[in-house]
Amino acid sequence: MRLKLWRRQQPQAVIGIYLGNAEVAIMRQQPGQPAELISRPRKGPLPALLSELADEQWRNARCQLVLASGSYDLIAIDKPPVTDDELAGALPWAVRELTRRPTARLVTDYLQLASQPAGAEKIHVVCSDLDLLQPLVAAIHGSGAELVGISIEELAVVRLLEDKPATALLFQMAGDELLLVIARDGELHVMRRLRGYQQLASQNLDSHGPELVDGLAVELQRSMDYFELQLRQPPVKRVMLALPVDEPALLAEMLARNLAVPVQLLDEGSAPLVAASNGQRLALAATRLLEMPA
Numbered sequence: 001m002r003l004k005l006w007r008r009q010q011p012q013a014v015i016g017i018y019l020g021n022a023e024v025a026i027m028r029q030q031p032g033q034p035a036e037l038i039s040r041p042r043k044g045p046l047p048a049l050l051s052e053l054a055d056e057q058w059r060n061a062r063c064q065l066v067l068a069s070g071s072y073d074l075i076a077i078d079k080p081p082v083t084d085d086e087l088a089g090a091l092p093w094a095v096r097e098l099t100r101r102p103t104a105r106l107v108t109d110y111l112q113l114a115s116q117p118a119g120a121e122k123i124h125v126v127c128s129d130l131d132l133l134q135p136l137v138a139a140i141h142g143s144g145a146e147l148v149g150i151s152i153e154e155l156a157v158v159r160l161l162e163d164k165p166a167t168a169l170l171f172q173m174a175g176d177e178l179l180l181v182i183a184r185d186g187e188l189h190v191m192r193r194l195r196g197y198q199q200l201a202s203q204n205l206d207s208h209g210p211e212l213v214d215g216l217a218v219e220l221q222r223s224m225d226y227f228e229l230q231l232r233q234p235p236v237k238r239v240m241l242a243l244p245v246d247e248p249a250l251l252a253e254m255l256a257r258n259l260a261v262p263v264q265l266l267d268e269g270s271a272p273l274v275a276a277s278n279g280q281r282l283a284l285a286a287t288r289l290l291e292m293p294a
Helices: 046-053 084-095 130-143 153-161 205-230 248-256 278-289
Strands: 014-019 023-029 036-041 062-067 073-078 106-111 122-129 146-152 167-171 178-184 187-194 238-242 263-265
Touching (some): 014 278, 023 278, 036 278, 062 153, 106 130, 122 130, 130 146, 153 187, 153 238, 187 205, 205 248, 238 248
Parallel strands (some): 014 062, 167 238, 238 263
Antiparallel strands (some): 014 023, 073 122, 167 178, 178 187
């Protein structure tokens, strides 16, 4: 979801911001300089926190926001039978009974997965609240930065895969539902939120390992089969993990025993520019969204 609001000439820097449910992470990169990363616990109003973190180097920078899952609803519907020009106006009415957010203050956009089962034409409608977004936009505007887009976790995590072959990614912010995506050539084909794993970070692999691994392996295999058989895509080549567990390498090893594809950690085999938290990874992903064609 890329909402273009205004544009300035010759920006001096790029800024990626992840507004998490518990953490705000910001990556800033000046041309020709190493990237800078900061993160703060989410305390108090987000617009005030953004204004506090902004400095003179934000002026004229290109900025991308990524919202946390708690800031939006993602609703799958049949694509309304209207023209593309009419679709934006039809979305609030198509989802008004499927979201608790007030229709009068609803902000909607949509995404369409790169492949769908034969005969289907579904879209996923992103629903957020004007009362949430408007102050955030004002805070960015007040810093002098150019807000290029607002995106969501499901789209942002694809940018962490760096256009690898068909890859399944398990990604989670601590305390949130587990996100499973399958991407190929930089495009999102499958996305699911897996319930029952909100406390994954506190699970002990010694005592809960077999049950945990069996459940994740079943969910992964089900999604990979859907990708290959129903969407008629080439088989998934690897599974990547970005999970808040104490022993991620052990979990990857245990999962690999249950699957016919390699299981790796997300940073494995590359220089982990952002490795301290998944919130920081999403701030990195936000800057990569800025590199995409308009």
